[in-house]
Amino acid sequence: MRRTSLLTGLLVALAAASGAVAEPVGAEGFRVEIRHLTGTRLSGLTESGSDLLVTDLASGRLIRLRRGRDPSPFGPSLPFGTDVIGDPSGPYKIAVRGDDLIVAQGWAAVDAAKSSFDHALLAIKPDGVVEVLSNDFWNPFEFLLVEDSIYVIDAGRNSLELLTADGRRTTLRSFPRLEYASARLSELSPTEFTDRQTYEVDAVPTGLARLDGRLFVSLFSGFPYLEAGGAVVSFNADSPTQAIRLEVGQMNMPVDIAFDGAGRLLVVEHGRFSQDAGFESGTGRLLEIDLETGERRDVVTGLTRPVSVLIRASGEIVVTGLDGSLVTVSPEK
Numbered sequence: 001m002r003r004t005s006l007l008t009g010l011l012v013a014l015a016a017a018s019g020a021v022a023e024p025v026g027a028e029g030f031r032v033e034i035r036h037l038t039g040t041r042l043s044g045l046t047e048s049g050s051d052l053l054v055t056d057l058a059s060g061r062l063i064r065l066r067r068g069r070d071p072s073p074f075g076p077s078l079p080f081g082t083d084v085i086g087d088p089s090g091p092y093k094i095a096v097r098g099d100d101l102i103v104a105q106g107w108a109a110v111d112a113a114k115s116s117f118d119h120a121l122l123a124i125k126p127d128g129v130v131e132v133l134s135n136d137f138w139n140p141f142e143f144l145l146v147e148d149s150i151y152v153i154d155a156g157r158n159s160l161e162l163l164t165a166d167g168r169r170t171t172l173r174s175f176p177r178l179e180y181a182s183a184r185l186s187e188l189s190p191t192e193f194t195d196r197q198t199y200e201v202d203a204v205p206t207g208l209a210r211l212d213g214r215l216f217v218s219l220f221s222g223f224p225y226l227e228a229g230g231a232v233v234s235f236n237a238d239s240p241t242q243a244i245r246l247e248v249g250q251m252n253m254p255v256d257i258a259f260d261g262a263g264r265l266l267v268v269e270h271g272r273f274s275q276d277a278g279f280e281s282g283t284g285r286l287l288e289i290d291l292e293t294g295e296r297r298d299v300v301t302g303l304t305r306p307v308s309v310l311i312r313a314s315g316e317i318v319v320t321g322l323d324g325s326l327v328t329v330s331p332e333k
Helices: 182-186
Strands: 030-036 042-048 051-056 062-065 072-074 091-097 100-105 120-124 130-134 140-146 149-154 159-163 169-174 178-181 198-201 203-211 214-221 230-236 245-251 254-259 265-269 284-289 296-303 306-311 317-321 325-331
Touching (some): 030 296, 042 306, 042 317, 042 325, 051 091, 149 203, 159 203, 214 254, 230 254, 230 265, 265 306, 284 306, 296 325
Parallel strands (some): 203 254
Antiparallel strands (some): 030 325, 051 062, 091 100, 100 120, 120 130, 159 169, 178 198, 254 265, 265 284
């Protein structure tokens, strides 16, 4: 993705939010538990045993969450701050690999000293030592561990990269810009968008998942973030340059995806965008989609700037939010 449109809606400054926001609500059959971590901007999450590990874009720290205990920051202090367009940057996503924690670290914040950790994939050792696996990215946002290699979503290049064990980076696929009819954009701003037939915006890859030999990627459309302008696509994992397939369209800024045990696709929508106020609080949601039938079902609505979804070994679903919320979803008994 180009620097001028880097996840502006996804990681927009929380100062844009104003007034009270309704709490997230679970659909019928789901129980929702909400935990607010004051002063945080929660992004990535994973689990280690019974603990949840989350990344915080407000502090550059990792946070350990144990039931019945206060949040516990741990590990190194990673670079964080605000990028050139006012969005928070820092440790985006996290996963466990053996004894290490793998972290996707965003590009450098403005007015911050340059660091070898910037725009890098990092391995954090048990003793807190940080190893740079590669900083040959523009803005690594999401990744998927596969044996000794790592698939990496580079939201700066709008591409899917492969990082092999020897540190080599290969571009597997670049995502072409999305095309919209001019009428949709002229409704937003008649003076800015003229009577051209079509306009193109960045197709920003965000979420990444794998199922039955295919890689699935959510595409977060660039500015002006049209309602229902996002999508989920897939392609053959062994031949990523082959034809891409549209799996789900008409989505409001899908930012993360995962598959449950029954093969249903979970999608986190970041929400609706307003030209006046930015992304609207409480318009994000978690969806469950049957790819065979196309049926969609709301699991949770009323989310504010959600970022990541995790399906725990217990079956619970957890969603992080830039408003500092941690939402846990489970079926009602």
